[in-house]
Amino acid sequence: MSNLIEGFLGKSVEGKKSRVPAKLDYWQSATGLFLALFMWGHMFFVSSILISKDFMYSVTKMFEGVSFINGGNPFIVSVAVAIVLTIIIIHAGLGMRKLPTNYRQYQVFRTHMKMIKHEDTTLWFIQAFTGFAMFFLASAHLFIMLTKPETIGPFGSADRMVTDWMWPIYLLLLLAVEFHGSIGLYRLSVKWGWFEGDNAKETRVKLKKVKWGITAFFLILGLTTLAAYMKIGFEHKAQAGQRFQPTAMIKNIDSTNSFQSLSKMDNTETSFRTIVARNFSGIHFQGKSKIENTEISFRASVARNFSGIHFQKKGA
Numbered sequence: 452m453s454n455l456i457e458g459f460l461g462k463s464v465e466g467k468k469s470r471v472p473a474k475l476d477y478w479q480s481a482t483g484l485f486l487a488l489f490m491w492g493h494m495f496f497v498s499s500i501l502i503s504k505d506f507m508y509s510v511t512k513m514f515e516g517v518s519f520i521n522g523g524n525p526f527i528v529s530v531a532v533a534i535v536l537t538i539i540i541i542h543a544g545l546g547m548r549k550l551p552t553n554y555r556q557y558q559v560f561r562t563h564m565k566m567i568k569h570e571d572t573t574l575w576f577i578q579a580f581t582g583f584a585m586f587f588l589a590s591a592h593l594f595i596m597l598t599k600p601e602t603i604g605p606f607g608s609a610d611r612m613v614t615d616w617m618w619p620i621y622l623l624l625l626l627a628v629e630f631h632g633s634i635g636l637y638r639l640s641v642k643w644g645w646f647e648g649d650n651a652k653e654t655r656v657k658l659k660k661v662k663w664g665i666t667a668f669f670l671i672l673g674l675t676t677l678a679a680y681m682k683i684g685f686e687h688k689a690q691a692g693q694r695f696q697p698t699a700m701i702k703n704i705d706s707t708n709s710f711q712s713l714s715k716m717d718n719t720e721t722s723f724r725t726i727v728a729r730n731f732s733g734i735h736f737q738g739k740s741k742i743e744n745t746e747i748s749f750r751a752s753v754a755r756n757f758s759g760i761h762f763q764k765k766g767a
């Protein structure tokens with residue numbers, strides 16, 4: 452009965468208003484804080500490509516749990532994506548409460564915004580707009596990360612941007628997420644009074660400067676990262692789909708294992724196939740006719756496929 456009264460009148464029998472809206476606001480802030488901090492980490496991990504392809508590869512493998520599972524398992528990444536996606540859905544659902552729901556509400560807001568010309572109100576509009584855009588942009592990205600985590604890597608990610616034409620989505624998503632995230636953090640600080648100090652007005656001015664600094668930093672980092680993946684994607688276009696082989700693996704094979712002396716391997720097609728297949732996943736031999744069963748042709752065929760492998764002279 453009391454629920455019914457509150458449902459109709461918006462107040463409980465004791466005349467109190469519900470605490471639910473405050474709780475929803477709290478959860479909107481908490482999920483937003485988590486996502487903003489997650490994005491900082493995400494941008495640093497993705498930008499590992501700026502150091503080297505090998506470094507980005509090792510970051511990818513780290514997230515696949517290579518330190519406790521032999522070779523790593525991309526499913527771990529899917530689980531992480533599912534968690535982030537769930538938090539995004541909760542955050543977006545809570546955020547929707549604040550959006551104008553019809554043209555009249557939108558018109559009132561725009562008129563108000565233009566009239567008072569207060570920067571924080573304009574920032575709110577940017578945040579609502581970028582949040583709406585991310586419903587679509589982030590979903591496209593996260594669906595791919597969820598269903599194809601094994602394609603993440605220096606070549607896979609670069610191919611996705613160029614050959615699969617994801618770069619326009621990434622560009623828009625980057626702009627949306629950087630503005631949305633840094634404005635969100637600024638608004639959280641103001642709303643909950645973090646860092647307020649003795650002079651709240653002065654703090655706001657400082658916070659706003661920090662906010663623009665953070666936006667600029669992550670936009671420059673993100674755009675440079677996007678450019679780096681695109682460069683690799685264009686260079687790799689002809690071999691799109693081919694997986695990256697870390698240099699350390701190739702060097703290791705070069706200096707220790709297979710090719711140091713011919714006595715270590717049988718000069719037969721099968722043994723070469725086995726050695727190469729063991730060391731290089733993702734490589735498929737095309738057919739017997741293409742490979743002659745001689746040492747020279749095997750050397751030539753392997754050298755053609757794997758740059759960085761050098762054969763040593765017999766007995767060297």
Ligand code: HEM
Pocket residue numbers: 493497528531532535585589592593596602603604607608609611612621622624625626628672673674676677
């Ligand atoms: C656990 C969840 C996530 C994973 C595993 C992930 C992974 C990645 C990876 C591997 C890339 C490189 C490109 C590629 O492989 O396609 C990338 C790029 C990007 N991601 Fe995510 N991502 C996640 C969540 C998000 C979220 C929630 C957002 C924003 C709403 C986002 C925004 C971006 C943007 C903007 C880029 C392009 C970066 C740049 O151009 O510098 N990601 N992400």
